[in-house]
Amino acid sequence: MNTGIIIGIVIAVVVILALIVAGLVLARRRRISLHDDEQTQVVDGSKPQVDRSGGYKASSGFSFSQGGAASGTAVAEPPEPTVAPTERTEVDGQPGVGDDASVPRDSERRGITNVTLPDTADVETADTATTDVPTADTGTTDSSATATAAPTADATETADTTATAGTTDTAGTTETAATTAESALTSESVPLDEDIDSSVTTPLFEEIVESVGESPDEIIEEIEDEEAAATAPPRDEIEPTAGRLGRLRGRLSRSQGAIGKSMLGLLGAGDLDEESWEEIEDTLVMADLGSATTEAVIERLRTELATNPVRNADDARALLRRVLVEQLHPEFDRSIRALPHADTPAVVLVVGVNGTGKTTTTGKLARVLVADGRRVLLGAADTFRAAAADQLQTWGERVGADIVRGKEQADPAAVAFDAVAKGIDEGVDVVLIDTAGRLHTKTGLMDELGKVKRVVEKKAPVDEVILVLDATVGQNGLTQAKVFADVVDITGVALTKLDGTAKGGIVFNVQEVLGVPVKLVGLGEGADDLAPFDPEAFIDALL
Ligand SMILES: Nc1nc2c(ncn2[C@@H]2O[C@H](COP(=O)(O)OP(=O)(O)OP(=O)(O)O)[C@@H](O)[C@H]2O)c(=O)[nH]1
Incomplete structure (x- = not known):
């Protein structure tokens, strides 16, 4: 082979290599970076945590406002829902609406029970009864009732325990007290709040003290000793809300990516x-953005791209971000109406399947x-699930909030x-009221929920009705x-279990269909x- 041919081959190889390298460089420059955020260490106080989120963090803490009053901020009220409210929807036959959610986790499954609710006249009576005659029904309370009810419940408990041991006279005396309480219970009949455990402690205690003729101080001292000895669950330290936001990063990991990766790639x-x-x-x-939102997003993207073509990864991300944020209505008022009025507390009703x-x-x-810094009272109006009131009571004990609860199957x-x-x-x-979960196909039970609200409004306006939706059930939740x-x-939606879904897009649809803002998101089971x-x-x- 002569030298000329060899030189020619070498030059050809060099040119081909140069072309390949140039091609790779150009391709790399043009490609939009869709990197998975590496797991980074987020330091929250002294505790390092893994951040898998790509960075969900609310830019501010919780915002509370007063119900019924103008908030004074430049936030907009949500528009009318795009989908007109329909007649009550029967969804029998549809897959999985609330089905997963209805599987009991920590209690035996029980049937749905229709509860006869008082009519207006009864409610008025109850109003009087509650205010004027705080009844002895507290005595029917399981001793687990409430922190506030502790003196009464414990009086009974003390009597039982000590009487069995047969050690002191006090036992007998207190047993008498318990018996008195019991007989008071059976003999007295108070409308409407006959099942209520709490809120009636002190008058009953006084009755007992009178009936046994013992010094109130002595009895109180004994009860306090018992209480001190009791193994009460330790109260959690509540950290300032500002400090916790960092910890919430890392929880949206599974919602992340479904939209971002493919959309940015295409754009x-x-x-x-x-x-x-x-x-x-x-x-x-x-x-899960839903068809209306999807159409709106595509239209906006087409319009924007016609006038401002995307040139690089940053452009694409910025455009998509702008269009999606717009669809989430950042102007909505997302404050929780939980600030008290002049003479009544704020009332927040929590509803959902x-x-x-x-x-x-x-x-x-x-x-x-x-x-x-707010004083909170919990109302355990979920009387259908045996463990629900216990669960709420535990929360109350952890955070330092009293609870009013009823017996199982009591009138919610x-x-x-x-x-x-x-x-x-x-x-x-x-006052935060936890209501019973119920399947919406049970028309009677839905009517009952409406009545719960109306009955409460006899006492004070309901400022906030938060619908809790499970993000993992997707469109069916709607x-x-x-x-x-x-x-x-x-008035607002709390979208829970966002940590367990890859379909965070449900947020768009919820707001669009209901016309109310998503105010809260649940990102895990932790407190x-x-x-x-x-x-x-x-x-x-x-993204
Ligand atoms: N992963 C995750 N789990 C959650 C979240 N919120 C609640 N859960 C869990 O969901 C389950 C049901 O929660 P509950 O609060 O008992 O639900 P509920 O609506 O009160 O249920 P009922 O009393 O039966 O009506 C529990 O195991 C919770 O720990 C969340 O944001 N993320």
């Missing part, structure tokens, strides 16, 4: 043909409010009513939501895993 690919637009549409629908996280959300919210409206009555009497700032919206005027919803932070976590 970054330059000119979009119809096939690409269809792919974008599919991505949005798959992420069973298993969505109502009790947990109520507890977490109580925690936030207590941390904010009566419990709610009594909670508000007690809240007014004691001058608390806010069928539930619409039925609740028909029955009680929902502090509740965050105020912040559209910008949320989109940042999605």
